Amino acid sequence: xxxALASAAAIGDQRQKIEQYRHILxxxxxxxxxxxxxxxxxxxxxxxxxxxxxxQLLQTFAVExxxxxxxxxxxxxxxxxxxxxxxxVSFEExxxxxxxxxAELYESEEQxxxxxxxxxxxxxxxxxxxxxxxxxxxxxxxxxRLYLEDDDAVNAEAFINKASFMVSNSRDEVxxxxxxxxxxxxxxxxxxxxxxALRYYDISQIEKRQIGDEEIDEAALEQALxxxxxxxxxxxxxxxxxxxxxxxxxxxxxxKLKIYPILQxxxxxxxxxxxxxxxxxxxxxxHQKAFLPDKFTxxxxxxxxxxxxxxxxxxxxxxxxxxxxxxxxxxxxVCPWHTVHxxxxxxxxxxxxxxxxxxxxxxKQAEKIASRMIFEDRMRGSIDQIVGVCQALNxxxxxxxxxxxxxxx
Numbered sequence: 526x527x528x529a530l531a532s533a534a535a536i537g538d539q540r541q542k543i544e545q546y547r548h549i550l551x552x553x554x555x556x557x558x559x560x561x562x563x564x565x566x567x568x569x570x571x572x573x574x575x576x577x578x579x580x581q582l583l584q585t586f587a588v589e590x591x592x593x594x595x596x597x598x599x600x601x602x603x604x605x606x607x608x609x610x611x612x613x614v615s616f617e618e619x620x621x622x623x624x625x626x627x628a629e630l631y632e633s634e635e636q637x638x639x640x641x642x643x644x645x646x647x648x649x650x651x652x653x654x655x656x657x658x659x660x661x662x663x664x665x666x667x668x669x670r671l672y673l674e675d676d677d678a679v680n681a682e683a684f685i686n687k688a689s690f691m692v693s694n695s696r697d698e699v700x701x702x703x704x705x706x707x708x709x710x711x712x713x714x715x716x717x718x719x720x721x722a723l724r725y726y727d728i729s730q731i732e733k734r735q736i737g738d739e740e741i742d743e744a745a746l747e748q749a750l751x752x753x754x755x756x757x758x759x760x761x762x763x764x765x766x767x768x769x770x771x772x773x774x775x776x777x778x779x780x781k782l783k784i785y786p787i788l789q790x791x792x793x794x795x796x797x798x799x800x801x802x803x804x805x806x807x808x809x810x811x812h813q814k815a816f817l818p819d820k821f822t823x824x825x826x827x828x829x830x831x832x833x834x835x836x837x838x839x840x841x842x843x844x845x846x847x848x849x850x851x852x853x854x855x856x857x858x859v860c861p862w863h864t865v866h867x868x869x870x871x872x873x874x875x876x877x878x879x880x881x882x883x884x885x886x887x888x889k890q891a892e893k894i895a896s897r898m899i900f901e902d903r904m905r906g907s908i909d910q911i912v913g914v915c916q917a918l919n920x921x922x923x924x925x926x927x928x929x930x931x932x933x934x
Contacts, residue, residue, distance in 0.1 A: 534573045562601045587622035602627045641671035662691040678714035698736045718760040725753035762830040796835045
């Protein structure tokens with residue numbers, strides 16, 4: 526091997542030199558011997574080989590190693606990248622090809638993060654070679670998609686943010702659709718459920734069934750619609766969610782979905798019971814059932830907020846035990862020796878205006894959730910101690926009377 530490389534290096538005619546090196550490279554690759562491949566790489570990067578020759582041979586080498594067996598390809602490719610790194614400015618094209626081949630291999634093995642890391646090593650902002658925005662956009666979206674396969678929303682978002690500066694000028698409809706889907710999934714994983722729902726719903730409304738070489742089937746659109754419904758149900762209860770719920774509920778396609786029954790109950794502001802919530806939970810992804818700092822899951826929080834809002838439509842007053850049952854708050858999170866009173870003025874104009882009277886500040890979880898909903902203007906109401914309930918209720922009724930509403934006696 527060493528003598529063959531030395532003989533090729535001694536050839537004066539550049540064309541003959543390249544042909545001799547190609548013959549040696551063919552022999553090296555067919556041998557499936559990692560040691561011979563590493564020797565060839567070292568020789569190509571040495572001062573014995575002119576740059577114009579080594580670039581051609583290493584580019585051929587980068588393309589051909591994709592035909593090697595998986596583990597052998599990884600070993601040789603990683604070695605090549607390590608040796609090229611000190612002179613990467615001179616061998617950018619070769620390093621790019623090796624990274625793409627290695628990423629393809631990792632992707633075929635479903636090692637999504639490793640494939641993404643390999644592609645993220647490509648310098649997309651390099652000025653040494655011309656890279657158009659279409660290529661940059663495709664790589665950013667591909668890297669984001671790979672990270673999302675491993676539920677890594679943080680790294681995926683970094684590349685989607687880069688893509689956002691280029692997507693407005695893109696005419697590649699397939700790429701634009703992939704960008705939209707990745708962005709929706711990132712919002713979903715970051716628990717920005719309402720924004721994600723709108724993105725999913727927008728994707729589900731695509732009318733074309735053929736975009737470029739990609740065929741859009743009904744199952745994919747139905748999946749996007751189902752994701753939109755799921756995210757809307759998980760979103761924080763309030764006016765914004767109600768508007769999105771109304772849009773989805775009126776869409777004829779939604780009635781065919783498996784999760785339509787729970788959407789119907791949420792839209793009609795009916796209280797959801799544990800069997801219904803458990804059935805819905807089976808359709809959720811892991812991040813949609815993750816635990817929050819307050820020891821509730823994402824699903825628990827959404828269902829408690831929904832049931833709290835629904836309860837305000839039904840009850841004039843409610844015992845603490847029953848409120849805890851409706852909100853599905855575990856017994857260990859409350860104090861069973863106190864009572865919570867839920868007061869609703871007997872007037873249809875302000876059925877959603879809730880006054881929660883909490884004796885000595887008990888039922889902390891319900892109180893925290895209700896106070897946050899009121900603070901964020903997602904539920905009209907006020908929270909007061911038991912001593913201030915009558916005055917608070919009278920203030921509300923007095924305010925209604927001043928506005929000309931009839932107050933039932």
